[in-house]
Amino acid sequence: MDTPGHSSKMTEVPDLTRATEKVKTLKHFPPYGSINGHSTGDTCPTCRGTGRIPRGHEDQLVAVIPCNDVRLKPRRTKLYVCVSMALCLLVCCLILFFLFPRSVTLTPVSVLSVMVYFTPDTVDMEVTNLINITNENFVPVQIAEFSIQSLVTDIVVGKTKISNMTAIQSRSQKSYTIKIDLPITDKGLNSYCKSGSIKIHTLFLELQMTMNISYLSHMEQLSLNTFEYIDCGTNSTIPHPVR
Template identity: 40%
Template sequence: MEGSNSALESESLKHQRTRNDYGSTSAVLQGSVNGRANFATQGSPDLVSNSSGYEEFFRGSVPCPSCRGLGRIRKEDERGLVAIIPMKDERLKPRRTYLYVLIAVIVSILVAGLILFFMFPRSVVALSKQPYLEPNYLHINVTMGIVNFTVTNRYNFSNSNYFPVTITGIQSSVMYDMKVLTTGKNNTQLRIPMRSTKEQTVNLDILLQGDEAYLATYCADHRKWVHDLFMQFELTANYSYLGRTEQTTLTTYQHVSCGNSTSV
């Protein structure tokens, strides 16, 4: 009996010790939880103020895009960032780059060629399709050996350019027997559209006397082939285009009549 009682007492002592240990452990845990709650309740203003301080400190900066979220840079330096791309990156491999460059070069050459073709200056050509000239006015004095008559020579100016040109003035001189008889001018401006032809005239007042006085007898003859003179005409025409001034010349040999039924 005494052995069983001692066993029971030792067993009850073990249970009591276990309860005491459990109670102390619960108290410690409860204190820890209460402490955390008090710290969270009482320390929340400090945390708010600290977070506000961090926001104020980071206001002039932005996260660094290459620091894996661990760094910050100034906002004014954000636009000056340079991305470093590895050499094996697919974006560095040319994709039809040569084709685009070739197309750009071909288009540039084509445009330049078209501009040169259309804007390249070409000569303005003067032509005379009036081989025979008859006098508008005629006065013959066989006694004094004087022949005075006026003829009008017509010239066609052909503009082969792809832009208009302006004839600013023409001058024509008449030569007979290697001697200049007279010179006529026409300073009327004539605008010629691109790829077209227009006509301009010049009046020439011719006087035959002195060394040519003998011609008065031929000019007074009513036969046409007798008073038909072969004369040389020298034309000089000035024209302008695109702010430039050029000159064209023409030499013709034409038949001129110095007589008709009004001879004296």
């Protein structure tokens, strides 16, 4: 029959064995929330403080990173964030600067010549004008169509449409010579232009210009009205600027 003292010794031996195994386990597997093995926190909820993963629970793992891990505190974080924001802002500003639509202007320059042909019933004139088209954009501009309507005393005397004009390169200006045919059939204007008693046969010609252009994937229409004077009596009109 065992004595009471002998029973207490037998109970202490398993306790010492368990304590020794726990110390060995903590040396290889630090407790939850510690990287040096000394912690007063809770045990790991995945391995339950044993340092081993139960079989069949591999897909239920929980990644635990200590709060004092240096990976959670990267160096120069604010500097990297500020530099990234500055680069994004710079790229956006450059895109807006180069792709922002700018003006395309149509400017009449001068009347180069006026050729007058008399027929029994009409006065046929061929007016040659010089115009400039300026492109302020950083992309080429395509000219889809260019049309001119000519009026004398609010009467339409001629229409001209040009559809084979070349593109205008970025940040450039291009000059075009436009020929306008003006057959005047009005009897009053015919008599005025053919009269020999009148020394000056000046007509004030109104030009209504319309140009359809395309750039940056959109269409745009430019309109311009200008006035110029021509001599319908003889071929005496000399080149002069449009005012």
